[in-house]
Amino acid sequence: MNRGLLFLPFAVFVAITVVFWVGLGIEDKSSLPSPLIGQPFPEFELGVVEDGRILTTTDLEGQPALVNVWATWCPTCKAEHDFLNALSDEGIRIIGINYKDDLDKARQWLADYGNPYAYNLSDPDGLLGIELGVYGAPETFLIDSTGVIREKHIGDLNPVVWETLGETFRGLK
Structure with missing residues (x-):
């Protein structure tokens, strides 16, 4: 019997391991595709945190907006909040979705x-979040003036992320 054949199982194992390792490295882990891109924002009828009035999907229409899913229990939401304030000061329209949160805590x-x-x-039960495929807060959607979702970002918004996302936003009509 040829001694080289004894190493064949080991060689096959190494080849499979290399293929598996390379395959893991190819995947873009910074992006989770959303089937909602290019689709209308899901229908909703929810109260507003600030004053309790009821709004629907049609209230999103008219001009492009960032739709930001946030919560008081979310430490990353706190980290991005100053940047959202700065974007708002620049005239960027931002709509919040207070996700699975206490209304009084949100107001505070x-x-x-x-x-x-x-x-x-106010999305206290997370039902709109489910419709949007939210994994957790914060998540941000870019919608155009007709209410169609054009982009989704998972994680905090910051100047580095905004370099790319802002270009997309400025291109929306």
Whole structure:
């Protein structure tokens, strides 16, 4: 029997390991594709955190907006909040979705840290979040003036992310 054949199982194992390792490295882990890109924003009828009035999907239409999913229990939301305030100061329309949160805590948060949002939808049960495929807060969607989702970002918004996302946003009509 040829001694070289004894190493054949080991060689096959090494080849499979290399193929597996290379395959893991090819995947873009910074992007989770959303089937909602190019689709209308999901239908909703929710109260507004600030004043309790009821809004629907049609209230998103008219001009492009960032739709930011946030919560008071989310430490990353706190980290991005100053940047959202800065974007709002620049005239960027931001709609908030207060996700699985306490209404009184949300109001206090906005009083303490500033309110960059044109308005905040209260989603205490997370049902709109489910429709949007939200993994957790924060997540941000770019919508055009007709209410169609054009982009989704998972994680905090910051100047580095905004370099790319802002270009897309400025191109929306």
